[in-house]
Ligand SMILES: Nc1ncnc2c1ncn2[C@@H]1O[C@H](COP(=O)(O)OP(=O)(O)O)[C@@H](O)[C@H]1O
Ligand code: SF4
């Protein structure tokens with residue numbers, strides 16, 4: 001049984017202009033201990049997918065479909081049952097480390113409350129555990145640092161705290177939403193390194209949301225590519241990087257800076273913009289920007305499967321260019 | 322440097338910074354009083370010219386204004402507010418000493434009531450945002466803010482004192498019954514304002530990213546609110562309490578009149594009408610010091626609750 005399986009997840013937001021279809025019929029699954037990357041341009045629905053799973057959507061948002069965690073549907077769960085899993089079995093690290101910690105509470109309070117609540121540890125035990133965790137994410141002098149407030153930490157340090165906090169209860173699933181995007185390059189590398197190490201040590205499954213394909217290769221086994229709220233391609237890292245099938249994935253890969261190319265000459269962002277999520281077009285959502293678009297693409301393309309875990313939503317066959 | 326000694330330094334510096342404000346207040350009031358037409362002995366009609374001259378000489382009112390000013394400043398430096406012109410057998414110090422407990426009791430209770438009730442209602446409305454409870458609470462609050470004290474007071478008196486007969490319509494005997502109407506009337510507009518303020522800030526806080534983090538931890542919603550949202554939601558209310566003091570004091574002048582309370586406010590009004598310079602000055606200085614001290618206290622509490630300020634001020 002998969003650790004987490006999404007079936008036909010839809011997420012929509014009610015706004016004065018109408019309904020924003022942020023996620024449409026999204027299905028994927030991740031097994032225990034695996035690492036899955038979700039990639040796609042900004043606005044493709046990556047964050048909101050995970051917010052729906054965690055039941056943290058904004059008030060104007062609503063979700064439908066199934067999110068089976070260890071076989072139980074998180075979407076149908078009452079608050080108490082959900083809270084037994086959030087923070088304990090599923091932890092989430094958010095996109096913005098600067099605002100995701102409570103500025104009015106010491107780091108200590110924010111960390112120990114997780115273990116005190118979920119594992120019934122005493123304050124002293126929880127504190128010792130938290131200090132140990134801060135040391136694991138290489139916060140220097142954790143005994144002193146734990147007494148401080150978030151504003152006494154840099155952005156990179158705060159994200160380390162978030163990572164440490166997420167791992168306190170040794171969750172089965174860690175969702176990391178662009179954990180390094182807001183940070184500078186050296187800190188980015190450190191945090192990715194840290195997550196790779198932590199993954200090697202524990203059996204925590206990771207869903208890594210990123211638009212940095214460089215990080216994906218080092219950390220993940222499988223990749224899900226999202227476009228305009230839909231899954232457009234899914235496969236192993238090798239399949240996605242070396243045999244991409246969907247024109248959007250190919251475009252994404254072309255826009256990644258590569259070490260084997262001396263300058264930025266080969267770099268090209270995909271021209272055009274994603275469709276308006278208020279007014280989604282009929283047929284393939286990528287059609288307006290697709291270099292291979294043809295008449296058939298006015299219909300909705302099917303998900304094609306190659307029988308080896310590689311899937312793509314396009315009319316093009318496995319060997320078409 | 323430790324955090325606490327930083328706080329102490331900051332506190333002392335702030336206190337010293339308040340002296341010029343006080344000096345300014347005293348000076349402006351002094352000259353404004355003198356600029357108003359009429360004098361303290363005008364009402365005693367047909368005073369023979371020489372008697373009025375004698376009176377003026379006795380109270381140094383015949384001296385040049387600037388000299389009077391410095392004489393007065395020297396006097397209040399030793400906390401002597403002088404004799405009252407109107408209440409001839411009393412010094413201003415005695416009048417204030419005898420009336421301020423009533424004013425402070427009414428004002429203090431009103432402030433307490435406004436804070437406790439206002440924040441409670443505001444939070445209740447925020448947690449039921451856009452429900453009927455929220456709409457009715459905020460509707461009532463809007464009424465409370467826009468209807469002035471002197472309209473609410475007679476209505477309450479009519480309903481609760483005259484018709485129902487549950488409470489006295491005025492007067493003061495240090496009994497709870499005599500306190501209820503003045504305190505409630507005085508507190509109402511401030512309560513309403515605080516309720517709206519709290520509701521707004523609580524809603525804003527509940528949308529912040531760190532609340533989402535707290536929820537993602539699997540904490541029950543009640544803990545999320547108590548531990549994570551309450552303090553930041555209350556902070557704007559704390560800083561409002563300073564200006565609220567000034568509002569409460571001007572409100573209490575009206576309230577004390579309406580309910581015939583033997584407080585400072587009544588002396589202020591009669592003093593001002595009779596050009597009782599020393600009495601008015603005394604009450605103004607008393608109120609001024611009170612407002613300044615309370616604003617200062619509010620700043621301290623705010624800094625104490627806000628770790629960022631504590632940190633920034635500690636160098
Ligand atoms: N509260 C909201 N109201 C309306 N639209 C929203 C809301 N939250 C997110 N969206 C929209 O949903 C879409 C998907 O957002 P998101 O999942 O955050 O994208 P990303 O892939 O960059 O993480 C975006 O177009 C975003 O504007
Ligand atoms: S279905 Fe057509 S338009 Fe869409 S990606 Fe495939 S080729 Fe391009």
Ligand SMILES: [Mg+2]
Nearest residue numbers: 046047048095
């Ligand atoms: Mg995002």
